[in-house]
Amino acid sequence: MSAAELLQQIADDVRTCTACRLHQSAMRAVPGEGPPDAKVMFIGEAPGFHEDRQGRPFVGAAGQFLEELLALAGLRRSDVFIANVIKHRPPDNRDPEPDEIAACSQFLERQIAALNPLVIVTLGRFSMARWFPGEKISRIHGQPRWIDGRLIVPMMHPAAALHQPQYRALIEADFRRLPEFIAQAEARSAHSAAPVAPEKPDDPEVQQLSLF
Numbered sequence: 001m002s003a004a005e006l007l008q009q010i011a012d013d014v015r016t017c018t019a020c021r022l023h024q025s026a027m028r029a030v031p032g033e034g035p036p037d038a039k040v041m042f043i044g045e046a047p048g049f050h051e052d053r054q055g056r057p058f059v060g061a062a063g064q065f066l067e068e069l070l071a072l073a074g075l076r077r078s079d080v081f082i083a084n085v086i087k088h089r090p091p092d093n094r095d096p097e098p099d100e101i102a103a104c105s106q107f108l109e110r111q112i113a114a115l116n117p118l119v120i121v122t123l124g125r126f127s128m129a130r131w132f133p134g135e136k137i138s139r140i141h142g143q144p145r146w147i148d149g150r151l152i153v154p155m156m157h158p159a160a161a162l163h164q165p166q167y168r169a170l171i172e173a174d175f176r177r178l179p180e181f182i183a184q185a186e187a188r189s190a191h192s193a194a195p196v197a198p199e200k201p202d203d204p205e206v207q208q209l210s211l212f
Helices: 004-013 050-054 061-070 098-115 125-131 157-161 165-176 180-192
Strands: 040-044 083-086 119-123 146-147 150-155
Touching: 004 083, 004 098, 040 098, 040 125, 061 157, 061 165, 061 180, 119 125, 125 150, 150 165, 150 180, 157 165, 165 180
Parallel strands: 040 083, 040 119, 119 150
Antiparallel strands: 146 150
């Protein structure tokens, strides 16, 4: 199956999922969206009020700010794939529970496998915890690391700046560096994909032929 077909299958599975209690209170599942050949994948935490009603990720106020941040990085929403750790909205936007995260993890892992993005940007502490367990977002935001051959960039959730304006400049600064991180990942990918020239065989030994 192509990446597009795999992503569609995952989305269909998300929409019929009853693996945790969240499907009982949510209006719509929010699988995620973006081109199947996206080089960059953004992973947020969970759908909110507007996402729950539209079935799309990051369409509320935080989503509008995310689009502004993408513009700072020279990107458009249509360039990237956007998903969440949790695919159904938790009641009253509460934090997702560990069992809910575990129930949804298969979908996220399948999306990552289908996309195989060069760069994954985690937005907020719950998506960060997948690759940086025990870390604090306030300490490592904007500091990418290579993990399992992929560049993972932890960033603060756009909603943080809406609730605490002092974080806005930090988030904007991190996004301005995103082109640099993408270039690093592209360079590493190109290097690893470059064919290795075969070693030149040693010159055959020249032997003196006998006249007799």
